[in-house]
Amino acid sequence: MSYQVLARKWRPRLFREMVGQEHVLQALINALDNGRLHHAYLFAGTRGVGKTTIARILAKCLNCESGVSSEPCGQCAACCEIAEGRFVDLIEVDAASRTKVEDTRELLENVQYAPTRGRYKVYLIDEVHMLSNSSFNALLKTLEEPPPHVKFLLATTDPQKLPVTVLSRCLQFNLKNMTPERVVEHLRFVLEQEMVPFETGALWHLGRAADGSMRDAMSLTDQAIAFGGGKISEAEVRAMLGSIDAGLVWKLLQALAEESAASLFAAVEELAQQAPDYSAALAELANNLHRIAVAQVLPQSVDNALGDGERLREHAARIAPENVQLYYQMALLARRDLPLAPDPRSGFEMALLRMLAFRPQGVAEIPRASLPQDNAAEPPPTVQQPAVQQPAVQPESAALEVAAEKKRLADVTPAEVGAPAVDDTPPWEPPRAAVTPAPEPVAPHVVDEPPAAVEPPQQQPVPEMAVEAAQPAPQSPQPVADQRATLREQLRQQVAQVESAPLPPQEARPKPQQPVAEKPASARLDALTPGSWPALYGQLGVSGILHSIAFHLELVVRQDNILSFTLDESYSSLYDEVHQRRLADLLSDFFQQPVTVYIQVGQVRGTTPARLAAATREARLAAARDALSADPLVHELQQELGAELLPDSVESLAEAD
Structure with missing residues (x-):
């Protein structure tokens, strides 16, 4: 027996064997099952996406001896003859070779006669856009009101060349190009059935070279098998296609x-x-x-x-x-x-x-190391600046600092006058009356106040901190330094909690690589329950399109190694049976034993990984808002500067990690 190419050998014979084009198949299946059949269908799309294949399967569904349905038996005489291309009531016409109006008239002369063997007489006109204008005009009347036993199936790669009068008389279906992912999945299935060794990288080269056509992909696979001597390797496929390494x-x-x-x-x-x-x-x-x-x-x-x-x-x-x-x-x-x-x-x-x-200038470099966790580069306090710095969020302008300093000086009590009150690095001179600047040789820890302002505290019990600040001993600034260190540590903790100062754009960029959680040694399939599935999902390391599917799955029941899932119907458009097999392979590798997976689209009533992640985000956001509301620094800003906390603007830092 002569060799049959893969494109013909693996041509689908039923709708459920089709790869892709779900939007077309769903409409045809519902029309066949509900008895709502149109008399003319137009299938448009690029080469090798399934136009003629769908038309032949539709003809088989219409003439199957078991009745009109979306599942022909495939065993009766009509199904076998249609599959072999010798069914007398399926008239296939190549419009590219029969463009004249005489050919069209000859074709339409037999329309009025009843079918010889089948239930319907089906006219399959391929590349219908090649017909001449006269041929289209001759076809219009019959195409609009054909006899009840006649169905027209038109296929074209260029629907723009068809007259609008023809388009308005047909149900139009635009077939989509095949994505490389879908082509690779189908090629993997075919090669496994053909028992041909292959490398996955080679299949991706073939899938991209097919440019959306499944037939081209199958033809290139035939060529790659011949080129590689019965196997498909990435290097040989790249050499065959002339691809870049x-x-x-x-x-x-x-x-x-x-x-x-x-x-x-x-x-x-x-x-x-x-x-x-x-x-x-x-x-x-x-x-x-x-x-x-x-x-x-x-x-x-x-x-x-x-x-x-x-x-x-x-x-x-x-x-x-x-x-x-x-x-x-x-x-x-x-x-x-x-x-x-x-x-x-x-x-x-x-x-x-x-x-x-020519690279962008003035852009911060990508950080090569982890960001520092604290302000370790901040210089230690010196004796020239013994003042205690009040913990505060970094001001946006010097005007806010001036206003805060004036208010603090206005509310100061006599017992606090002796305490140092100069900021670490003041960009201005504190506004005080009759200030006498200290001469250079005088010890810097002496309070720079006029005698009138210093006398009242000497008549009252002076705090220990103020007494030590007034003495010229070298060890006097030690309590001030301790207090500065304590306040600085409190400030660091508050900044780490609420992150009031945003990071620069380059440092705020998300981390490039997230470590994949390793599977725990105690992971056992018999311990998997519907309640533990959302937490287990984070350990699987799912990525790509499968992540968008599995993220919204609910584990309904587990029987031994058989897992039944329900997919949220809101994401049913992303689902394909290929994802069911890929998830089963992933779980089998994870649990180190065979796992069977069944996925059914429906309404989710339990917990999915997506719902668990959403609940976690809400909890973190609520905790962040509560931490800000209870923070004493925020209360101080609200009281002294009239600041207002906007709850809707709060974000959890845990989401960025």
Whole structure:
């Protein structure tokens, strides 16, 4: 028996075997099950996304001997003949080869006759946009009011060329391009069934090269199997497609992060030895920069499907977001201007030199180490400034400090006059009447007050702190220093709690790499319950699209190694049966034993990881608001400066960690 290519061998024969196009399948399945069938359908989309396949399955559903339904038996004579392409009542027409009006008239002469074998006579017209205007005009009347036993199925890759009179007579379905993720999942399934060894990185190259077409992906897979001698490896697929080595692109980004011209040109020289397409190299560079930019904004979106997740996190931490955006724009413009360069390599090198030379100026560097936890660089108190600094939030202007100092001096009691009241680093002179500045040789700890202001405290019991400040002994500032240290420590604790002073933009950037929680040694499947599932989810390390699904799952019941989940119906549009298999594989690896997973879309009544995370955020936010409301420093600011606390503006620092 002759070899049958993968695209034909694995062509779906039922709706449930289709990959993607759920929005089209749902409408057709409901119409078939409810008996609401239209007489003309138009399927539009790029090549290889399933237009003809859906039309043939629909013809099989209409003529199955077991009745009209969305699940044909596949065993009756009509189903077998349609699958083999010899059913007499399925008339397939190639409009590209029958464009004349005479061909259309000949085709329509038999419309009035009843079907020979089946229930309906189905006209499948492929590439219908190739018909001439006269052919469309001849088809209009029959297309609008066909006999009840006739169905028209039209397929086109260019619906804009169809007259609006034809479009208005059909139900239109626009088929979407296949995403690389969906193509890779289907290729993995097919190759496992065909028992062909493969590398996952090679499948991603094939998925991107298919450019949204599943048929192209299957054809390229056939070519890769022949090229690799019965196996598919990443290096061979890259050589077959002429793709750029991903490792060299990462070397270019590494040199840009290190700002090393020598490393940059060494990577270019290594790339030039492969005689690459420099336009494709710029496109690959821009694609990696896009992934880095997304990882900097959404660290949880990093997916290691390509095997470069660690590199992606590393470069997202090392390259500033401003530089990433600039590099991306330069790569796009360089790709546009590459045909104008003297030769492609010089244009490529000039683009990299621009990235290296023209970086944003005046932007703080990315922190290379952990941020300090306290103000260790603050100088210790000196004898020239023995005053006790009042704990306060850093003022936004010197005017607020002046106002606070005036109010404190106005409320001072006679017993406090002897105590030092000068701030550590005052940007102004305290406003006092008849102030006599101390001469240079006088000891700095003597209070700089006129005699009239100092005499009243000498007639009353003077506090110990004031007496020691008035004596010229060298050890006198020690209690003041202790009090300063105590107040400084209190200030640090308050700032650490409420974080009143925001971090600079570069330091406030989220941490580039979040450590994945390791699985505890005591993790056992028999200990998993619906109540413990939300807490266990954080240990799985789920990322990518699967994270968006599993984050909203509720564990309903566990029977031995069979887990039944309910997916929140609000996120049903993201779900695919592939995610059910991927979650089962992930849990099997986690528990070190086979796990079967069933996911059903419905209303969630219990706790999901998403609800647990939301409840945790609310609790942290409430605790942060309570801490601010009870903080004595906040009360002091409200009383003395008339400050107002806005609860809606409070954020929990735990969310940024």
